[in-house]
Amino acid sequence: MIINDANAPWPYPWQQRIGRKLGQRFGYEALGLFTSQHEIDNSAYQTGVNRPGDIRYKDFNGDGKIDTYDQGPIGFGSIPEIVYGFGPTISWKGWSLAGWFKGISNVDIQLNGDGLQPFSRGGERGNLLSVITDRWTPENKAERPFYPRLTYGNDNMNYVNSNWWTKNGSFLRLQTLQLSYNVRDNWMKHRACLTSTSILLGTT
Numbered sequence: 001m002i003i004n005d006a007n008a009p010w011p012y013p014w015q016q017r018i019g020r021k022l023g024q025r026f027g028y029e030a031l032g033l034f035t036s037q038h039e040i041d042n043s044a045y046q047t048g049v050n051r052p053g054d055i056r057y058k059d060f061n062g063d064g065k066i067d068t069y070d071q072g073p074i075g076f077g078s079i080p081e082i083v084y085g086f087g088p089t090i091s092w093k094g095w096s097l098a099g100w101f102k103g104i105s106n107v108d109i110q111l112n113g114d115g116l117q118p119f120s121r122g123g124e125r126g127n128l129l130s131v132i133t134d135r136w137t138p139e140n141k142a143e144r145p146f147y148p149r150l151t152y153g154n155d156n157m158n159y160v161n162s163n164w165w166t167k168n169g170s171f172l173r174l175q176t177l178q179l180s181y182n183v184r185d186n187w188m189k190h191r192a193c194l195t196s197t198s199i200l201l202g203t204t
Contacts, residue, residue: 021077024077
């Protein structure tokens, strides 16, 4: 937890860093996508050219415009709050199967950059992910597609830091798996006798 960041007090409490955990992200809170021009005209002003299918953000301070004063904590951050592991063992007739599972939770990742945004920098840069078909279009007015309305260049706020691009980073994985067989003691003793006999015969 951050105790003191040596910065001047923030104008609004949701911007405060003190008391937050280390690695806490800040950004805009996405309320969904604009569904009509009427909704855009009656919402807080957002920089750029906004059309139906663009991301709509929450106006935290109620001043009628979306700016840095509306950025607050989003997600858990890149440092997991919970790290855990467990290792069950199953035994049957001398056979044993043991595994070790490892996982983290209450952690997320933030998608951003030219590796995510299509047609960025005036179309000179950008990437299209394999889920490009999962996007808002006039024919596909999904409430929460992976991509909002696609645009050419950076003419709106669709790709600013927000919880729209915050994805769950929790996982549980099998780290090790071991299969073993326990040999009976009398078999080992018998084997040891045979070994001793063969060595004795070899030396005479």
